[in-house]
Amino acid sequence: MKKFKIGGSLILLVLALFLPQILTNYHLLVLNNTIIYFISALGICMLLGMCGQMSFSAVSFMGLAGFLTAQFSKTYHIHTLLAGVLAIVVTGLVANLIGKALMRLEGSYFTFASIGIVSIFSTLFLNWKWLCSSADGISGVPKLNLFFMTVKDRNQWYYVLLVAAICCGLFVERIRRTHLGRAAASVRDNAIVASTLGVDVYKTKVICFTIASTLAAVSGVMLVYHNSYAVESMFTYDMSVSFTLMVMLGGVNSTLGTLLGSFLMTLLPEALRSFQQYLRLLYGIGIILLMIFMPMGLAGVVESLTAKWRKHLKLKGKGRNNE
Amino acid sequence: MSEPILKLNGICKAFGGVVTAQDVNLELYPGEILGLIGPNGAGKTTILNLISGIYEVDDGEICFARKDVTRIKSHDRARMGLARTFQTPRFLQRSNIRDNMLLGTDLANHARFGKSFFQKEDKNFMKEVEELMELTSFTLDWNDDISSIPYGNRKQLEIVRALLTHPKVILVDEPAAGLNQKELERVVLLLHYASKEKNIGIILIEHAMDMVMNTCDRIIVLNFGRLIATGTPQEVSSNQAVIEAYLGRS
Numbered sequence: 001m002k003k004f005k006i007g008g009s010l011i012l013l014v015l016a017l018f019l020p021q022i023l024t025n026y027h028l029l030v031l032n033n034t035i036i037y038f039i040s041a042l043g044i045c046m047l048l049g050m051c052g053q054m055s056f057s058a059v060s061f062m063g064l065a066g067f068l069t070a071q072f073s074k075t076y077h078i079h080t081l082l083a084g085v086l087a088i089v090v091t092g093l094v095a096n097l098i099g100k101a102l103m104r105l106e107g108s109y110f111t112f113a114s115i116g117i118v119s120i121f122s123t124l125f126l127n128w129k130w131l132c133s134s135a136d137g138i139s140g141v142p143k144l145n146l147f148f149m150t151v152k153d154r155n156q157w158y159y160v161l162l163v164a165a166i167c168c169g170l171f172v173e174r175i176r177r178t179h180l181g182r183a184a185a186s187v188r189d190n191a192i193v194a195s196t197l198g199v200d201v202y203k204t205k206v207i208c209f210t211i212a213s214t215l216a217a218v219s220g221v222m223l224v225y226h227n228s229y230a231v232e233s234m235f236t237y238d239m240s241v242s243f244t245l246m247v248m249l250g251g252v253n254s255t256l257g258t259l260l261g262s263f264l265m266t267l268l269p270e271a272l273r274s275f276q277q278y279l280r281l282l283y284g285i286g287i288i289l290l291m292i293f294m295p296m297g298l299a300g301v302v303e304s305l306t307a308k309w310r311k312h313l314k315l316k317g318k319g320r321n322n323e
Numbered sequence: 324m325s326e327p328i329l330k331l332n333g334i335c336k337a338f339g340g341v342v343t344a345q346d347v348n349l350e351l352y353p354g355e356i357l358g359l360i361g362p363n364g365a366g367k368t369t370i371l372n373l374i375s376g377i378y379e380v381d382d383g384e385i386c387f388a389r390k391d392v393t394r395i396k397s398h399d400r401a402r403m404g405l406a407r408t409f410q411t412p413r414f415l416q417r418s419n420i421r422d423n424m425l426l427g428t429d430l431a432n433h434a435r436f437g438k439s440f441f442q443k444e445d446k447n448f449m450k451e452v453e454e455l456m457e458l459t460s461f462t463l464d465w466n467d468d469i470s471s472i473p474y475g476n477r478k479q480l481e482i483v484r485a486l487l488t489h490p491k492v493i494l495v496d497e498p499a500a501g502l503n504q505k506e507l508e509r510v511v512l513l514l515h516y517a518s519k520e521k522n523i524g525i526i527l528i529e530h531a532m533d534m535v536m537n538t539c540d541r542i543i544v545l546n547f548g549r550l551i552a553t554g555t556p557q558e559v560s561s562n563q564a565v566i567e568a569y570l571g572r573s
Contacts, residue, residue: 028327083349100404107545133559134412174440178436178442179434179435179436179439180423180430180439182415182418182422182426182429183426183429183436185413185417185418185422186426188415188417188505189414189415189416189417190413190415190416191413191415191420192377193409193415194398194410195373195376195377195396195397195398195401196377196397196401196405196406196407197398197401197426197427197429197430197488198398198401198402198429198430198488199398199426200398201394201398207436236325240457253417296532310420314464
């Protein structure tokens with residue numbers, strides 16, 4: 001099983017490395033955007049899948065980090081990489097404060113409050129002069145400079161994003177296997193059990209929220225540097241909904257599922273371009289069917305199939321022993 | 324006898340107009356198994372919930388390990404060494420058995436979020452679990468889902484998880500309910516191991532009277548939130564007030 005996993009990821013990696021060679025420039029743009037959204041969706045995967053807290057505010061922190069980067073690098077002429085890191089850190093701190101306040105609410109009340117956050121931030125992104133310059137946003141953001149190279153074209157961006165996405169993915173997978181991951185799962189499944197096992201439920205929620213928002217911030221910084229502009233319409237409520245759908249489609253508690261979900265959610269509209277007028281309709285029916293037939297997403301389907309397969313093997317093994 | 328590890332002093336609790344605990348006093352000593360019995364609705368589980376901090380007391384105080392924990396949060400009490408099990412076993416439903424058990428070990432190790440990110444997994448974990456599993460003599464595939472194993476095994480696993488946290492006191496809520504004879508014997512074995520080998524104080528709620536009479540060192544009887552009798556199993560079973568509470572006045 002382990003060999004299979006390592007082999008599979010190696011094949012995927014090699015494929016990923018050669019992908020830009022066979023894609024057109026336009027498809028590469030779609031692909032890059034997919035990877036950026038994947039990083040944000042990872043945060044939702046962590047908050048919703050691991051910790052069981054549904055939040056729509058990812059897009060706000062994505063936007064905050066994006067606008068901050070744009071201001072730091074363009075107006076204050078801070079080195080682009082440092083500007084990005086600084087924006088992520090500031091956003092992380094803001095998210096921590098907001099998390100501390102919102103996590104006093106439980107379940108769906110928290111979710112509704114997070115919608116309020118989206119609304120507040122989108123007003124800031126339109127009207128706060130210092131942050132967004134004007135309602136049209138900031139254009140001409142300098143190119144990202146990584147000290148040893150400047151990321152110029154989409155091809156180079158693809159590799160930068162690939163590295164970033166792999167790092168973020170491994171980070172979340174590692175968390176899943178440590179105390180924080182288990183504590184979050186206990187908060188999700190049964191908060192009373194969690195507290196009798198010494199898990200500080202409130203603190204765990206705040207930390208998960210902060211990490212998820214920081215991942216959104218990373219993705220926001222990437223998005224702004226990649227497109228070299230920042231405008232409010234990049235960070236709307238719709239965006240948040242589609243992040244959530246990416247996670248639900250792929251598998252709410254699975255990193256690979258989230259990756260798959262991000263691809264499907266960005267590629268399907270491209271593939272179904274000829275049915276444009278029916279797209280929203282198909283989309284709506286799809287969501288309903290998804291919730292009825294695979295509530296745990298594609299990863300959930302795969303998981304239950306492998307569980308069945310393992311049971312089958314076990315029974316077979318037992319049968320042999322009895323003979 | 325040494326000093327008590329857990330002490331309740333005049334505990335009161337009411338939900339609206341329903342009084343579920345009224346002036347309850349009790350003491351639990353290390354290594355002792357204290358039975359908590361009473362008819363349905365006597366307020367036994369409420370007492371456990373008050374001790375573990377799931378509910379807050381209206382009046383009175385709770386002392387644990389020489390500290391007043393009356394206003395201390397549930398998770399902090401757990402960190403001080405207060406473990407418990409539930410009437411129906413409660414686990415992380417969507418995790419495998421291994422992760423469920425590891426959560427107990429995390430507590431024993433005082434795991435911290437940041438630190439555990441860089442640490443390797445605790446090697447003693449498997450050794451300790453295997454020791455406990457040997458006692459209960461059943462084998463499991465650790466990577467199985469917790470929901471895939473039978474009810475009886477889950478009930479035993481919950482006690483194993485409580486033991487993994489290295490507690491000073493375990494509160495056990497109806498461990499025998501729904502178990503067959505063989506599983507029941509294993510539960511008793513685990514409880515004896517905990518109290519005699521590890522010197523853990525245990526409060527045991529149970530309806531199976533023969534189990535209570537055979538395992539407990541001392542018994543406390545509750546009725547309508549009031550403590551009506553306390554003593555050794557023999558004393559309690561011949562107590563007139565207790566017989567009345569269970570059978571009604573003739």
